Amino acid sequence: MQPGVPTSVALARLLAEAPPDRVSLAWLIGRLGPRSFGLLVLVLALLGLAPGVAFVTGFVLAFAAFQMMLGYDCPRLPRAVTDCAIPTRHFTRWTNRAIAFFARLERMVGRRPQVAFPGAGRLVGLVVLLLAATIVWPIPFSHIIPTFAIMLVAFAYMENDRVLLGISLVATVLSFSTSAAMVWGVLEGGSALIRYWVGG
Numbered sequence: 001m002q003p004g005v006p007t008s009v010a011l012a013r014l015l016a017e018a019p020p021d022r023v024s025l026a027w028l029i030g031r032l033g034p035r036s037f038g039l040l041v042l043v044l045a046l047l048g049l050a051p052g053v054a055f056v057t058g059f060v061l062a063f064a065a066f067q068m069m070l071g072y073d074c075p076r077l078p079r080a081v082t083d084c085a086i087p088t089r090h091f092t093r094w095t096n097r098a099i100a101f102f103a104r105l106e107r108m109v110g111r112r113p114q115v116a117f118p119g120a121g122r123l124v125g126l127v128v129l130l131l132a133a134t135i136v137w138p139i140p141f142s143h144i145i146p147t148f149a150i151m152l153v154a155f156a157y158m159e160n161d162r163v164l165l166g167i168s169l170v171a172t173v174l175s176f177s178t179s180a181a182m183v184w185g186v187l188e189g190g191s192a193l194i195r196y197w198v199g200g
Contacts, residue, residue, distance in 0.1 A: 007158050008103040010039055015095045024085035025060070029075060036074050037121065038158035040064060041128055045150040046094045047086060048135060054143040056084065058135035061150065065132060068125025102155060120165070124157045127172055134179040149175040 005013075017031060032039050041064060048057035064075045131150050135143040149171045156164035 006102075006106050007039075007042070007155050008099050008106055010158070011042075011095055011099045011102065014039070014043070015092060015099070018088050018091060021088055022085040023088050023091040024083060025077060026082035027085075029077070029082065032074075037064065037068050037072075038124075038154050040075055041124075042098075042151055042154035042158070043095075045147050045154065046098055047091065048143060048147050049094050053086060054147070055136050058132050058143065060084075061132040061135065062129055065125045065128035068121050069129065070125075071122065098151070105155070120157060120160075124153055124165075127153055127169065131172060131175060134176070137179070145178050146175045 014028075014031060019027060028043060029036060029040065041061060044057050044061050044064070048054045048061070060077065060081055063077060063081070067075055128150055131146040131153070134146045135150075137143075149168070152168040152171050153165070156168045
């Protein structure tokens with residue numbers, strides 16, 4: 001990804017070069033090149049919206065986020081992980097939706113001067129790591145809100161926009177609150193069910 005390229009444009013270029021059958025992480029990382037963490041995190045979050053892969057992408061996101069916290073320049077993932085692939089049709093569907101969403105968001109916020117600041121990558125890595133931990137919880141549909149929060153964080157990071165990053169951090173807090181409420185509801189429901197059966 002070249003510096004200064006809007007996120008929607010970067011995604012459109014990636015989609016235009018996608019293989020016809022399946023998209024693997026190895027292909028994705030190879031196409032992204034230097035400064036690829038932001039777009040990799042964004043695309044992994046997109047892939048996590050596809051049916052049945054949120055658990056896997058959650059762990060890969062956590063792995064990449066940890067490397068961001070350590071200050072790596074580009075992701076280094078195990079071969080067993082990079083060989084994972086999904087059908088291109090799923091990748092195309094979700095990426096097209098993301099392109100439309102981020103294009104609208106870019107028009108709304110405008111093209112403010114990009115302002116990088118020290119430690120941004122490490123901060124984003126920490127936030128993504130915490131959000132990824134909530135994605136892998138075995139609760140139906142619990143991955144959706146943190147996945148969108150990760151997409152927003154990655155977008156703000158790629159745009160080097162402090163205002164957007166602040167907004168994305170607020171969205172992260174809301175995501176944590178929602179996830180905690182869902183877990184609490186599941187625990188309460190399970191406790192009530194146990195009391196019902198034991199009492200019955």
